[in-house]
Amino acid sequence: MKVYDLIDHLKKCPPDFLQNSVGQGRGKLATQALIADIFRKVTGNYTTLAGEIPSTQDITKLSKKKEHLLAIHLACWLISYKGFEGRNISIRQLKHYFYKELATVSEYVRANKWLEEEDRVEEFVRLALQSTSIIPDGETAAEAADRFAALSTIKRHGVLVKSKSAYDRMMKIRKQMAEKKAREAANPYSRE
Amino acid sequence: MNKKPQIALSDEERFPTLSNLAFLNELKQASTAPNFNFESGDRLTAQHLLQVQDYAKRIRTQAVFWEENTYPTWLENYLNWCIQEVPFYQDRSPQFEEQATIARKDICQYPWQFVANTALIKDLLVYQTSGTTGPAMDVLFNPIAQACWIPQLESILDRLDIHLSNELDKVAIAMICAQDATLTYASLSTYLQGSGVLKINLNEKDWNLANDRIAYLEHYNPEILTGDPFAFLALYKLQPRLRPKALVSSAMQLSDGLRHTLEAYFKCPVLDIYSMTECRMIAVAEVGKYKAIRPDLYLEIFDPVRDKLLPLGEKGELVVTGGNNPFLPLLRYRTGDFCRLQIEHGIPYLYDLQARKPVPFYTKQGRFINNIDISRALMNLPLVGFELHQKKNHELHLKAWTNEATEITLVKQLQLVFGTEIVIHCTLIPVDKEISYKPVQYSSSFEMRV
Numbered sequence: 001m002k003v004y005d006l007i008d009h010l011k012k013c014p015p016d017f018l019q020n021s022v023g024q025g026r027g028k029l030a031t032q033a034l035i036a037d038i039f040r041k042v043t044g045n046y047t048t049l050a051g052e053i054p055s056t057q058d059i060t061k062l063s064k065k066k067e068h069l070l071a072i073h074l075a076c077w078l079i080s081y082k083g084f085e086g087r088n089i090s091i092r093q094l095k096h097y098f099y100k101e102l103a104t105v106s107e108y109v110r111a112n113k114w115l116e117e118e119d120r121v122e123e124f125v126r127l128a129l130q131s132t133s134i135i136p137d138g139e140t141a142a143e144a145a146d147r148f149a150a151l152s153t154i155k156r157h158g159v160l161v162k163s164k165s166a167y168d169r170m171m172k173i174r175k176q177m178a179e180k181k182a183r184e185a186a187n188p189y190s191r192e
Numbered sequence: 193m194n195k196k197p198q199i200a201l202s203d204e205e206r207f208p209t210l211s212n213l214a215f216l217n218e219l220k221q222a223s224t225a226p227n228f229n230f231e232s233g234d235r236l237t238a239q240h241l242l243q244v245q246d247y248a249k250r251i252r253t254q255a256v257f258w259e260e261n262t263y264p265t266w267l268e269n270y271l272n273w274c275i276q277e278v279p280f281y282q283d284r285s286p287q288f289e290e291q292a293t294i295a296r297k298d299i300c301q302y303p304w305q306f307v308a309n310t311a312l313i314k315d316l317l318v319y320q321t322s323g324t325t326g327p328a329m330d331v332l333f334n335p336i337a338q339a340c341w342i343p344q345l346e347s348i349l350d351r352l353d354i355h356l357s358n359e360l361d362k363v364a365i366a367m368i369c370a371q372d373a374t375l376t377y378a379s380l381s382t383y384l385q386g387s388g389v390l391k392i393n394l395n396e397k398d399w400n401l402a403n404d405r406i407a408y409l410e411h412y413n414p415e416i417l418t419g420d421p422f423a424f425l426a427l428y429k430l431q432p433r434l435r436p437k438a439l440v441s442s443a444m445q446l447s448d449g450l451r452h453t454l455e456a457y458f459k460c461p462v463l464d465i466y467s468m469t470e471c472r473m474i475a476v477a478e479v480g481k482y483k484a485i486r487p488d489l490y491l492e493i494f495d496p497v498r499d500k501l502l503p504l505g506e507k508g509e510l511v512v513t514g515g516n517n518p519f520l521p522l523l524r525y526r527t528g529d530f531c532r533l534q535i536e537h538g539i540p541y542l543y544d545l546q547a548r549k550p551v552p553f554y555t556k557q558g559r560f561i562n563n564i565d566i567s568r569a570l571m572n573l574p575l576v577g578f579e580l581h582q583k584k585n586h587e588l589h590l591k592a593w594t595n596e597a598t599e600i601t602l603v604k605q606l607q608l609v610f611g612t613e614i615v616i617h618c619t620l621i622p623v624d625k626e627i628s629y630k631p632v633q634y635s636s637s638f639e640m641r642v
Contacts, residue, residue, distance in 0.1 A: 166279060173304040176316045177330065180200035185317045186235045186338045187379050187389055189345075189365050190418035191443035191564075192321075192469040 001083035003136045006125040009081045010074070011115060017073040018111055031069065032059050034076040035098070042079055042089050052091050070111030071102040071124075078128050089132045097131035108153050123151040196320075197375060199231050206233020206379070209241060210386050215361050219378035219388050224404040224411065226392055230375040234389075235317075235335040236382040243336050244383050247516060248343035252350055254487040256538030260504060263288065264490055270514060273308075274523050280305040281523055292499050293511055293524040299470070300329045303520075307332060311518035320571075321469050328571040331469045332519035339383050340516055344473040345416070345440065347485055352461055354437045356384060356415055363388035366414035370394045370426035371562040372609065390414065394426045406432045417458075421446050421550045421640070422562045424454055424462075436460050442467050443564075444550040446477070447640065466529075466547055471515045471522060475542050482531075484540040489514045491540050493533050494526065507532045507544060551634040552641070553582050556613040563634045569605045573597045576623050579633040587615045593623050 036053040040046050054062070062069050075098060105127065114124045126136075126148040135141050149155055176182055203213055220228060236244065258264040271288050274281040280302070284291060299306060307316070315334040342365075349355065356364050364387035369376075376398060379389040390412070396402045409432050417436045419427070420443040439454055439462040446464040454462045464477035471489060475482035484491060493508040494501055502508040510527045531545040553561040566580060576593040583589070588610065592602060599618045606616050 169279075169307075169309070170304045172313050173307050173316065173332075176313050177304070177318050177332070180198040181205070182316055182318045183196070183198045184200045184206075184232065185197060185319050186335045187232050187381070188319070188338065188367070188391075189341045189389065190367060190440055190465070190467070191369075191420045191423075192467050192472070 001081075001129070001134065001136055002138065003122065003125055003129075005083070006078065006081060006129075006136075007121050010078050010121055010125055013074055013077045013115060017077050018070055018115075019073075031062070031073065032056065034073065038076045038079050039091060039094060042084050042087070042094060043091055044086070045091075052095070065103070065106065067106040067109070067111050068103050071106045071114065072098050074111065074114050074124065075102060075128060078125065079132075084132065084134075087132065087134060089134075093132055097128065101127060101131050105153050108157055119151055120153075123148070123153060126151060197230065201231070201233065201235075203231075203233070206231065206235060207382060208235065208237045209382055210380060212360065212386060213380070215386065215388055216378060216380050219363070219390065219412070222408060222411065224401075224408040225378070226376060226398045226404070226408065227400070228376050228378055229398075230377040230391075232375075232377045232379045232391070234339050234379070234382050236339055237335075240315075240334075240336050240339070241382055244339045244343065247336070247340050248346065248383075251340075251343050251485075251487060252347045257484065257487045257540060258490070258535070259538055260535040264487070264514075266488070267490055267513070270521075271523070274521050277308040277310050278306060278521050279309075281521075284523075289501075291513075291524045293494055293526050294522075295526045296329060296470075296528065299331070299520065303330050303332055306520050308518040308521060316519060319469065328567075329469075333517050334519055337472070337515075337517035337519070339381075341472050342381065342383050344485060348463060348465075348476050349438060352438070354461070356387070356437075358385045358387055360386045361388075363390055363412040363414040365416045365418060366390040366392065366409070366412075368392060368394065368417055368419035368423045368427050370419075370423040372565045373568070374564075388412065388414075394423065394430065406430055409434060416440060418442065420444050420562075420564075421450055422552075422560070425450060425640070426560075428454060428457055431457075434458060438463055440465055442473075444548045445545075447550070450640070466542070466545060468527060470520060470525065471512055471517070474510075474512065474527075475545075478541075480543070482542040482545050484542065486514075488516055491533055491542075492524070493531070494524075496530070505532055505534060510542065510545075550640050551636045552638045553580075553610075553634075553636055554586060554638060555610050556586050557611070561609060565609050566606070566634070567632065569609050570602070573601060573605065577632055579635070581634075582636045582638065584637040587617065589617045589619075591619045591621065593621045595623050 032054060039052060109120060113120045115121065129136055130148055135144050207213065219225065267288060272286060275284050275286060311334070317333055317335065317338065319331050319333065321329045321331060346356070364381055364384045367390065369392065371393060372395060374393050376391050376393050381387050381389050394405055399405055413434055415437045418440040421441055424439060424441060436458055438460050439458060441462060442465040446462070451462045451464065465473055466475045466482050467473040473485055474489060475484045490513040492501060492511045493506060494511045496509045507530060510529050510531055511524050512527060513523055515522050529545065529547040531542040534541050534543060551563055553563060553566065555561060570578065574594055574596040578590060578592040581589045588606060590602060590606065599620060602618055603616045607614065
């Protein structure tokens with residue numbers, strides 16, 4: 001699978017997938033059915049997944065985190081790409097991707113950005129590939145990891161948090177340097 | 193921002209653990225006391241004091257610092273700590289050999305980058321150097337690093353079998369100054385159990401009566417006198433009847449002639465200390481060499497221009513690593529001073545040290561001027577650096593690197609120090625964007641008169 005083919009596929013995601021809806025009522029996107037279809041299609045297991053498919057209560061709970069729910073919809077569309085079939089992807093990998101990885105990034109990125117911003121589209125694609133242990137065509141594992149790290153919202157957020165705390169610390173030091181009490185200093189005992 | 197020192201504390205904040213301040217009040221209120229213009233305390237809390245005492249134990253007992261071609265045992269941990277905790281060093285290699293040198297300009301520009309993440313900001317103190325070797329610089333430190341000057345001195349005095357009394361009603365240390373203006377105060381040392389500490393200026397303007405200078409000093413007879421060679425020369429000329437245990441000269445190299453004169457008069461050892469604000473004491477003079485006194489300060493010699501370590505015995509720029517100041521941990525810091533290094537029985541010695549020489553200046557009327565006063569007068573002007581030379585006819589030649597200061601301002605500032613009769617020739621050199629720092633250099637056709 002080539003990254004650009006997946007990007008192209010993701011960008012063609014129908015707008016219905018960005019609906020915030022639960023259940024199988026008329027005009028609503030059936031989240032539960034989508035997940036079940038993807039799990040079955042990707043794993044090739046159509047018989048023994050009953051316990052792995054989220055219940056209606058699970059979906060209701062999930063719907064309280066709108067951006068995460070919508071990211072799952074988008075992931076279902078992305079993973080429906082034929083290249084994911086027959087890749088030996090485990091149900092554990094898929095669950096981790098849907099419920100952990102997407103939950104984390106959704107804290108920082110609104111779902112529509114996954115389709116609208118170039119870097120976020122590629123990040124979404126690469127997150128899916130990394131979560132399913134697939135190395136894109138034309139890249140080594142290290143190159144794929146580097147490229148993903150460069151785009152990663154989580155990594156970027158970590159850097160920002162670090163630089164924000166460094167900035168806050170610098171401002172505190174500069175403030176203290178300006179304090180009269182710091183400038184009274186303490187006994188020097190000799191000339192330097 | 194007003195960077196000048198300011199009085200801002202109560203005595204309780206200056207001396208958090210001393211309950212008896214009677215001697216402090218006596219020192220301030222004595223009939224012969226100078227007109228003290230500042231307040232100062234060591235600000236040591238009980239916790240700080242324990243750390244100073246712990247440092248004292250280590251520095252006073254370590255007989256071997258490091259052997260030739262080996263690193264001190266603490267160096268690896270120190271380097272890792274710097275990389276982990278000090279923003280300025282965070283991207284550095286964990287190999288000590290690969291460390292690049294840093295210089296004064298690095299600290300001048302971003303002093304906060306050198307503050308360890310573990311340093312408690314509430315302990316931060318600022319001292320602005322007067323700029324005797326370069327532009328004024330904010331040096332950050334804490335009360336512990338400051339108070340550790342005393343154990344550093346004790347480690348030298350131990351070898352001479354000299355000990356401080358640590359008594360409540362004695363002055364342990366008096367810093368003697370001889371300049372136009374400086375901060376003066378009476379204080380106490382928590383580490384020395386409440387003994388007195390003085391900083392006084394021998395300039396008559398600071399006293400009610402000129403004779404009070406002698407009377408006050410003789411009454412309190414400080415155990416240790418500290419100062420620069422000019423200050424000691426001025427003190428000697430007053431011929432006070434003092435019996436100090438030692439004189440500690442620093443800031444400029446002490447000539448053998450003046451040392452002999454002072455030793456003969458005060459009948460005590462005169463120590464010539466090589467030190468700098470960035471790390472306090474480094475070494476003490478012995479015959480023909482300086483003996484390193486800090487096991488916590490690793491010394492190397494580098495090529496003055498390139499980042500190249502020179503072999504032991506070769507002359508180059510002294511570079512220091514270590515210290516005990518979490519607000520300015522040094523990693524290969526260029527001192528700007530030149531010497532050769534030899535390790536003898538595990539102790540480093542500096543040979544042919546070319547540090548600051550005393551440079552005398554005079555007014556047209558022949559009044560001596562300490563170059564500290566010149567630095568003080570010029571430090572607030574936007575200068576990248578300057579060179580000042582005085583000719584035998586008293587004319588001053590100033591070369592200043594600046595894009596902002598004018599000749600009129602510079603002449604005015606120098607006239608505040610030398611008087612309006614002095615002839616001043618100014619050369620202003622525009623500063624290229626690349627240049628952010630030029631050393632300050634003083635020279636004089638006069639020689640120091642003992």
